[in-house]
Amino acid sequence: MTASASARPARPQVRVRTFGITLALVAFTVFAARKVGFSPSTFWEVWTNPLWEKFWPIPWGWVFDGDNVIQPLIETLQIAVLSTIIGCSLALPISFAMSPLTTPNRPTYLVSRAVMNVVRAVPDLFWAKLLVTALGIGAFAGAWALSVFSTAVMVKLFSETIDNANPGPLEAARAAGGRHAPVVRTGVLPDVFPAYVSYALYVLELNVRASVVLGLVGAGGIGRVLEAQRQFFKFDRILGILVLIFVVVWVVDHLSVALRKRLV
Amino acid sequence: MVPPAFGRVYERGAVGKIFESVYIAWIGTLIGAILSLPLAFLAANNVSPRWIRTPVRQFFNAIRAVPELILAVIFIPITGLGPWAGALAIGIHSIGTLGKWATESIEGIDSGPIEAVKATGGQWVNRMRWAVIPQVMSTITSYWLFRFEINVRASAVLGMIGAGGVGSELVSHLVFRDFPAASAVLILTVVVVMTIDTVSANVRRRIIVGSVGDRDSSRWSEAWTDLTGLRRKTSPAP
Numbered sequence: 001m002t003a004s005a006s007a008r009p010a011r012p013q014v015r016v017r018t019f020g021i022t023l024a025l026v027a028f029t030v031f032a033a034r035k036v037g038f039s040p041s042t043f044w045e046v047w048t049n050p051l052w053e054k055f056w057p058i059p060w061g062w063v064f065d066g067d068n069v070i071q072p073l074i075e076t077l078q079i080a081v082l083s084t085i086i087g088c089s090l091a092l093p094i095s096f097a098m099s100p101l102t103t104p105n106r107p108t109y110l111v112s113r114a115v116m117n118v119v120r121a122v123p124d125l126f127w128a129k130l131l132v133t134a135l136g137i138g139a140f141a142g143a144w145a146l147s148v149f150s151t152a153v154m155v156k157l158f159s160e161t162i163d164n165a166n167p168g169p170l171e172a173a174r175a176a177g178g179r180h181a182p183v184v185r186t187g188v189l190p191d192v193f194p195a196y197v198s199y200a201l202y203v204l205e206l207n208v209r210a211s212v213v214l215g216l217v218g219a220g221g222i223g224r225v226l227e228a229q230r231q232f233f234k235f236d237r238i239l240g241i242l243v244l245i246f247v248v249v250w251v252v253d254h255l256s257v258a259l260r261k262r263l264v
Numbered sequence: 265m266v267p268p269a270f271g272r273v274y275e276r277g278a279v280g281k282i283f284e285s286v287y288i289a290w291i292g293t294l295i296g297a298i299l300s301l302p303l304a305f306l307a308a309n310n311v312s313p314r315w316i317r318t319p320v321r322q323f324f325n326a327i328r329a330v331p332e333l334i335l336a337v338i339f340i341p342i343t344g345l346g347p348w349a350g351a352l353a354i355g356i357h358s359i360g361t362l363g364k365w366a367t368e369s370i371e372g373i374d375s376g377p378i379e380a381v382k383a384t385g386g387q388w389v390n391r392m393r394w395a396v397i398p399q400v401m402s403t404i405t406s407y408w409l410f411r412f413e414i415n416v417r418a419s420a421v422l423g424m425i426g427a428g429g430v431g432s433e434l435v436s437h438l439v440f441r442d443f444p445a446a447s448a449v450l451i452l453t454v455v456v457v458m459t460i461d462t463v464s465a466n467v468r469r470r471i472i473v474g475s476v477g478d479r480d481s482s483r484w485s486e487a488w489t490d491l492t493g494l495r496r497k498t499s500p501a502p
Contacts, residue, residue, distance in 0.1 A: 029294060032287035036428070037348040046352060049342045121454045121461070125333075125421040126434060130450075133438045213333040216425050217435075230337055242334060249329040 054235040063240040069225060073244060076221035079143045079214065080207040086143075087150030087207075088200045094155050099162035101170065102184045120152040124210050128219040139220030146210055150203045157202075161195045162188060198263045201256045208252045212245050268448035278433050278449050282456050284347055285429035288422070289415035291351040296358025297408045303359070304366030304404075305392055311370065311378070321367070327360030332418045336427045347428025354415050354422070365407045366400070373399040406468040413464050420453055 033039070063069050094112055096102045103109035128145035135141040170187035178186070215223020222245060229237045306312050307320040335353035343349045377395035386394065423431025430453055437446035 029290065032290045035284060035287045035347070036291045036351045037346060038291055038351060042343075042348065043352075046339070046342055051342050054341075055338075117458070118454060121457045122450065123417040123421045123453075123457075125424055125431075126450065126453070129424060129435060129438060130446075133441075209329075209331050213331050216333055216337070226334070226337060233341070235341065238337065242330070242338075245334070246326070246329050250325075253325075253329065 051235075054233075055239045056236060058240040058243065059236055060240065062237060063244065069222070069241055069244060072215070072222045072225050073248065075139055076211045076214075076223075077208070077248070079139055079146060079221055080204065080211040083143050083146035083150055083211070084200065084204045084207050086147040088154050088196075088203060090147070090151045091154035091158060092196070094151070095158040095162055096184055096188075098155060098159040101165060101167060102162055102188055104180050116152055116155050119148065120156060124149040125213065125217055128214050129217045132218045137218040137220075142211065142214040142219030142221060145214070145219060146207050149210070150207055153206065154199060154203050157199045158192070158196055161192050161199075165191045194263050198260045201260050201263075205253055205256050208249055212249070266447070267444060268451055269442075269444035270448045270452075273433070273437075273445050273448040273452070276433070276445075278430065278452060281423070281430045281433050282420075282452055285419045285423065285431075285453075286416060286456070286460070288347050288350045288354065288419040288427075288429055289412055292354025292419065293358055293408060293412040293415050295351065295355025296362050296411065299355070300359045300363040300366060301404070304363050304370060305396070307363065307367040308370035310373070310375065311388075311392065311396060320363075324360045324363045324367070327357060328364070329360075330357065332357045332422065333425060336422050336425060340425070340427060345426045345428075350419055350422040350427035350429060353427065354418055357418075358411055358415065362407060362411055366404050369400045369403045369407070370396060402471050406471045409464045409468050409471075413461050416457055416460050420457070 094116065097104065097108045097112045098116065100109065124145065127148050128142055131141040131145045131148075132138075135144065165188050169191065170183060173183040173187040211221050213223050215221045215225070216227050218224070218227075222241065226238060226241055229241070303320055303323070307317045307324065309317060312320075332353045335356055336349055339349040339352050343352065373396060377399065378391050381391045381395045419429050421431055423429035423433070424435050426432065430449065434446055434449045434453075437443075437449060
């Protein structure tokens, strides 16, 4: 009798702590939803709002008319490419300083790590706004902001790759009596360089997306046009610009993914 | 910029604004998580037929190509200025990445349990419930948390165009050239972002790895190292 009773496993008990955490999360969610102004009815009203009709039809004549959209869009891509090049070049030495495997000395390691953590915690558009205030409105400030931000992202990704690099060649080069820079260049760089190029392409994707919105805070590119049309309530033009942005981002993403697949 | 004017900023309610950013990120992440989870099952190539999964995947890709700020630009005229526009923009944008990550983790599961449920006569829904969800849910939850970290930064930015949160504070101080106040807002934001990153990274590590190993000390010292680059002296293991 007892054998058949024990054949059925005991039902797992919900622990008091699990219950407490769940309750706290639910309470926080309800509180946050109230603060944000969310409720099922507001969620539904968004999709039935009559304003959506203002987004249609798209004025393609205006969108493709010379300087309106195409010129700023090219400026956007220029910002993205330039800041990727600057950011990734700066990131290369900093990443080597930030990995315990290749750092020249301990103070460099600690300082670069702490500084880069803070730089990364500031969102990209905050950098843009700060630099717009410092350098004036325009693409110059935008390119600077994105360079700083892509350095921070690249350093994070790449230094972790260096951490996991094979230390064998490095030790061999050190044992042969090499100085620090040549040792790193010949011992580690060949091992991690494919990853570096692949991350650089990924950062380019991020930068294309980020440069699109830079103009909303006055840092040049297509966002400037978006901001202007938004203030005049030209929603149909906004949708037209969005379609163009979408196509550009999509093309860059697919090119970059295809290239990265061949690299790794 | 120096010294930061914390007192003045506090009186204007900047701390409340930063928490508003956190609420926006939380609600946005939840909207994204709830909407993306069922779609992820429809997009995974081991549990869904081709004619459903191709359009769902294209939908994920399309959403990921539109930045949050652009979505907020669309939603602000519909919902009015305020945090709700930001939460909606973040939620819709999160569907793309969360859906993609969840799809990839569903595709990586062991197919044995699915066959076992099938052999006992389970329908598609039963297979998902008893064979797939137990295998993927911990990974997917940690993805949600990771996305929450990203969304905190995104929602801070959204305030700059009027979608609620701390961004509006920074912009208004910078416009009036009030640099001490702006730097105080910036420092507060960085502190909150880094705190949330650290806590969330620890919870994620715990979800994936579990609470094995020696209690808290190792995890917290690792987080401390992540945050500052400084290595604490750890007592030798007994």
